[in-house]
Amino acid sequence: MGAHPKYEFGYEVTDHHTGDSHYQKESRDGDKVVGEYALKEPGGNVRTVKYVADQHGFHPVVHNSHGNDHSGADHGHGHY
Template sequence: MNTMIISLFLCLIVCAATIEGGIIASHPDELISSPAQYEFQYSVHDSHTGDVKDQFEHRRGEYVIGRYSLIEPDGHRRIVDYSADPLLGFNAQVRREPISILQHH
């Protein structure tokens, strides 16, 4: 049993090293010269636990913008708008809204 676990462990290490090495070795210039670009978003609304939150983020190279919000225990929604870039660094603006404002929209 111990021999099988050790063999499996070694196989996972070798496979991971091979995959990682293959990716880096096959496209080294592409990894260095390609600016990061992505977009993502998600939201959670769990009425059972009261967990309500969402986020989105957009990145093009060194420029990032995003927003996240969550419902705080005191009944307010915290909203954070943020951005990051090489010139100004990371900046965030935080605001709070009562839940009643959200229910009227």
Template structure:
């Protein structure tokens, strides 16, 4: 226990001295303080803000997969109006007309109508017949 205290005291002495044993460090010269420059004030540039104004739309009609959908949206400031439609798996076309504004909030009206043509169902592939083959006989050979 005494040994641990002696070692601890030696480490503390070295840490306070700042130099290792048997080493005489050259005298350090302290440089003159550096002149401090005041920070440059930031100027905040306000960008002009205009109300949002856009028209957006897309449509997909893939006869191979039966994927058919579309959307169109118009925004003028805080007023949004639009609609989208898609073919549901039950063969009906769902059309949703929606509108949103600060006074009425979001409102949507859904219409469903049957399609004249039944949707194309994915074609199931018939797997090739599986032939049963006998497994090769295992030969136990000694390779020692």
């Protein structure tokens, strides 16, 4: 029996000079990974992606501060 993988990490970048702003945080406990990341796009939209990856695939939920939110399809069969 192998080791039980477990970790947490995160980072954030904010550069007022260039306008760059983004972050990511993620945790894993066994076969389940949960995380989110966000970035400020040209034009001011902030795109936030929250996701879960487990034995059933990768499941992202995307939020845009300017609208156009959507959920991703199940990507658990070798597709990204």
